[in-house]
Amino acid sequence: MAEPKQKxxxxxxxxKEHKRQQQREEEFMxxxxxxxxxxxxxxxxxxxxxxxxxxxxWAISNAICRILKIDKRMKVSQxxxxxxxxxxxxxxxxxxxxxxxxxxxxxxxxESKHILTNELDMTRDxxxxxxxxxxxxxxxxxxxKQPVRGQRTRSHFRTTGVTVGxxxxxxx
Numbered sequence: 285m286a287e288p289k290q291k292x293x294x295x296x297x298x299x300k301e302h303k304r305q306q307q308r309e310e311e312f313m314x315x316x317x318x319x320x321x322x323x324x325x326x327x328x329x330x331x332x333x334x335x336x337x338x339x340x341x342w343a344i345s346n347a348i349c350r351i352l353k354i355d356k357r358m359k360v361s362q363x364x365x366x367x368x369x370x371x372x373x374x375x376x377x378x379x380x381x382x383x384x385x386x387x388x389x390x391x392x393x394x395e396s397k398h399i400l401t402n403e404l405d406m407t408r409d410x411x412x413x414x415x416x417x418x419x420x421x422x423x424x425x426x427x428x429k430q431p432v433r434g435q436r437t438r439s440h441f442r443t444t445g446v447t448v449g450x451x452x453x454x455x456x
């Protein structure tokens with residue numbers, strides 16, 4: 285009879301410690317850091333947190349951390365205001381190789397740009413409209429709502445067209 289009471293006491297101690305840890309994590313989670321008009325949870329590492337910004341991939345996040353000499357594993361909530369300002373200034377005018385940029389050889393200017401947030405959606409839409417207007421292959425595939433990059437269409441992408449299936453026989 286004494287053994288179950290000891291187990292209950294141990295379980296209550298463990299559950300209290302677990303609740304304390306959860307409260308600490310929630311307090312840490314509540315701290316949001318605003319970088320480039322995006323809220324990033326404070327408990328994330330800088331390397332991971334920067335990917336919350338639309339247009340920042342893992343490679344670009346790594347490049348930002350290396351170029352600005354910020355520890356990747358440091359928590360976002362531990363960043364100083366100067367470091368956040370450096371990150372924002374860098375994102376406005378990124379200085380890394382062209383192959384990392386997401387809009388290479390712009391149609392109008394010929395420059396390679398890196399576009400972020402809502403502007404990324406707008407430029408993608410304009411590019412697709414231009415392809416449709418000049419009736420390129422990719423533009424026609426977009427217009428027909430078919431896959432653009434050469435995927436097979438026999439077994440997938442059936443949501444927009446006539447379904448292809450096996451007809452049942454008469455059963456005789």
